[in-house]
Amino acid sequence: MATDSWALAVDKQESTTDSFGSLVIRSPPRGDAPPNKAKKGTTKQVEDGTNVEGEEKEDKAAQSLLNKMIHTSLVNTTNQVEVLQRDPNSPLYSVKTFEELRLKDKLLKGVYDMGFNRPSKIQENALPMMLAEPVYYPSGSRPQNLIAQSQSGTGKTAAFVLAMLSHVDPTNKWAQCLCIAPTYELALQTGKVIEQMGKFYPEVKLAYAIRGNKLDRGAKLQEQIVIGTPGTVLDWCSKLKIINPKKISVFVLDEADVMIATQGHQDQSIRIQRMLPKECQMLLFSATFEDSVWKFAERVVPDPNIIKLKREEETLDTIKQYYVLCSDKEEKFTALCNIYGAITIAQAMIFCHTRRTAGWLAAELTKEGHVVALLSGEMTVEQRAAIIERFREGKEKVLVTTNVCSRGIDVEQVSVVINFDLPMDKYGNADNETYLHRIGRTGRFGKRGLAVNMIDSKHSMNILNQIEEHFNKKINKLDTDDLDEIEKISN
Numbered sequence: 197m198a199t200d201s202w203a204l205a206v207d208k209q210e211s212t213t214d215s216f217g218s219l220v221i222r223s224p225p226r227g228d229a230p231p232n233k234a235k236k237g238t239t240k241q242v243e244d245g246t247n248v249e250g251e252e253k254e255d256k257a258a259q260s261l262l263n264k265m266i267h268t269s270l271v272n273t274t275n276q277v278e279v280l281q282r283d284p285n286s287p288l289y290s291v292k293t294f295e296e297l298r299l300k301d302k303l304l305k306g307v308y309d310m311g312f313n314r315p316s317k318i319q320e321n322a323l324p325m326m327l328a329e330p331v332y333y334p335s336g337s338r339p340q341n342l343i344a345q346s347q348s349g350t351g352k353t354a355a356f357v358l359a360m361l362s363h364v365d366p367t368n369k370w371a372q373c374l375c376i377a378p379t380y381e382l383a384l385q386t387g388k389v390i391e392q393m394g395k396f397y398p399e400v401k402l403a404y405a406i407r408g409n410k411l412d413r414g415a416k417l418q419e420q421i422v423i424g425t426p427g428t429v430l431d432w433c434s435k436l437k438i439i440n441p442k443k444i445s446v447f448v449l450d451e452a453d454v455m456i457a458t459q460g461h462q463d464q465s466i467r468i469q470r471m472l473p474k475e476c477q478m479l480l481f482s483a484t485f486e487d488s489v490w491k492f493a494e495r496v497v498p499d500p501n502i503i504k505l506k507r508e509e510e511t512l513d514t515i516k517q518y519y520v521l522c523s524d525k526e527e528k529f530t531a532l533c534n535i536y537g538a539i540t541i542a543q544a545m546i547f548c549h550t551r552r553t554a555g556w557l558a559a560e561l562t563k564e565g566h567v568v569a570l571l572s573g574e575m576t577v578e579q580r581a582a583i584i585e586r587f588r589e590g591k592e593k594v595l596v597t598t599n600v601c602s603r604g605i606d607v608e609q610v611s612v613v614i615n616f617d618l619p620m621d622k623y624g625n626a627d628n629e630t631y632l633h634r635i636g637r638t639g640r641f642g643k644r645g646l647a648v649n650m651i652d653s654k655h656s657m658n659i660l661n662q663i664e665e666h667f668n669k670k671i672n673k674l675d676t677d678d679l680d681e682i683e684k685i686s687n
C-alpha cells in the first residue's frame with residue numbers, strides 16, 4: 197500500500213513546492229518517492245495494521261509530520277519556560293514583542309504576514325538567544341548555542357527559521373545556514389515555513405538537499421539556506437563538495453528525537469556537525485527529551501544554553517469513567533447505540549484495537565445514521581491530517597480510530613471517549629499512558645468529560661482493573677439497558 201500512496205502524496209507536495217516562487221531554486225525533484233518510506237512494504241505488518249518491527253521509528257516521523265500539519269495555530273500552555281544559560285552571569289533576555297528583536301523590516305513583515313502578533317513562550321526566550329551577537333573570548337568568537345525542547349506546536353520551527361533568515365547575508369552567494377530534518381516530508385514542511393517567512397526577502401534563496409535532487413560534483417550552491425536530510429546533506433558537504441561546511445554559520449538539527457530513532461541519522465548528523473567551524477551556531481530542537489536525545493544533543497551542541505517547556509499534564513480528575521459489560525462486539529455496538537439514544541453527545545472519539553474492527557464499527561454507525569469519520573492505518577499522513585481537521589471543525593460528530601493512527605493527536609473539544617477496546621501493550625497488559633492520553637484532560641481544558649470502557653472478556657476486565665489500580669480511581673459499572681441510568685451519567 198504505502199509506497200504508492202506516499203508517492204502520490206509526495207507528488208502533491210512537490211507540485212505545491214514548485215509554485216512557491218522566488219525563494220525556491222533547488223526545488224525537490226519530481227517523481228522521487230521519499231527514500232525512507234519506500235521501504236515501508238518490507239516492514240512486517242500484523243493483522244491490525246500495526247507494524248511489529250521498525251514501527252516506532254516510522255511512526256514517530258509520521259506522527260511528527262501529522263502534528264505539524266494539524267497545528268495551524270500555536271498550542272497554548274500555562275507552564276513556564278525553564279532556561280538554563282551557559283553563562284549564568286549574563287543577563288537573561290526575553291522579548292514580548294517581535295519589534296524588540298530589531299529584525300530587518302522585510303522579515304518583520306513576513307512574521308506579521310503569517311499572522312504572528314507576539315512571540316510564543318518558547319520564542320520569547322529562544323529568539324534573543326539565537327539572534328544575539330557572538331560572545332567574544334580570547335580564543336575567538338563563540339556563538340550562543342541552544343538546545344530547546346517543547347511539544348509540537350509551540351513555535352520551535354518558526355523560531356529557528358526566523359533565526360536562520362536573520363543571520364543570512366544575501367550578498368554572499370553561498371550556503372550559510374544548514375538545517376537537517378529526519379525525513380523528506382519534514383524537510384519540505386520546514387522549507388515551506390522558510391519560504392513563507394522569507395516572502396518579502398526574495399534575495400535569500402533556499403535549496404533542498406534531499407535524495408533525488410541531483411547536482412554535479414563540485415557544483416557550488418548559490419543559495420544561502422539549505423534544508424535537507426542527513427544523508428544527502430552529508431554527501432553535499434563531503435563527497436560532492438557542493439556545500440563548503442566551513443562557511444556555515446548556523447546549523448539547525450530539527451526533530452532530534454525522531455532523528456535518533458532512524459538508524460544511521462545520528463552518525464550522519466554527528467559527521468556533518470564535525471565538519472562545521474567552531475564559530476558556527478549550533479541549534480537543536482526536540483519535542484521530547486529522553487536520555488538518548490539528551491546524550492545525542494550534548495554531542496552535537498557544545499556549551500549549550502538550554503530551554504525547556506514542560507508539556508501540560510493530563511489528569512483524570514474531571515472525567516467520569518464507566519465500564520459496560522458485553523459478550524461480544526455486536527453487544528458492544530448495541531450498548532453504544534443505547535448510549536447515543538439516551539444522551540446528547542456533541543462529539544465522540546471511539547478507539548478500537550484493530551483496523552478491521554474500526555472499519556466495521558464505522559460502517560455500522562453509518563448505517564444507524566451517524567456521520568462518522570474513520571482514521572485508518574493505510575491512509576497517508578495527508579489524508580489523516582485532513583480527517584482530523586474536518587473532525588476538529590465539527591463536520592463529523594464521531595471519529596472512529598485505532599490507537600496507532602491517533603497516537604499523539606489532541607482533539608480537545610471531544611467530551612465523550614469510548615474505548616470500544618481497551619488500550620493494551622504488546623504483552624497484553626494495560627497501556628496506562630495511552631488510556632490517560634485518550635481520555636485525560638489538561639488542567640486548562642478542565643472541562644468535564646465522559647469515558648466509557650467496553651468490556652467483553654476476562655482479559656479486558658483484567659486490563660480495566662489494572663487501569664483502576666494504576667490511577668487509583670474506581671471505574672463504575674454502567675447498565676446500558678437502563679435508559680434512566682445512562683441519562684444520569686450525562687448530568
Ligand SMILES: Nc1ncnc2c1ncn2[C@@H]1O[C@H](COP(=O)(O)OP(=O)(O)OP(=O)(O)O)[C@@H](O)[C@H]1O
Nearest residue numbers: 264268269270312314316348349350351352353354
Ligand atoms: N508567535 C506566533 N504567533 C502565532 N502563531 C505562531 C507563532 N509561532 C508559531 N506559530 C504558528 O503555530 C503553529 C506551530 O508552530 P511551529 O510549527 O513553529 O511549532 P513547533 O514547535 O515547531 O511544532 P512542530 O514541531 O509540530 O512543527 C504553526 O502553525 C505556526 O505558524
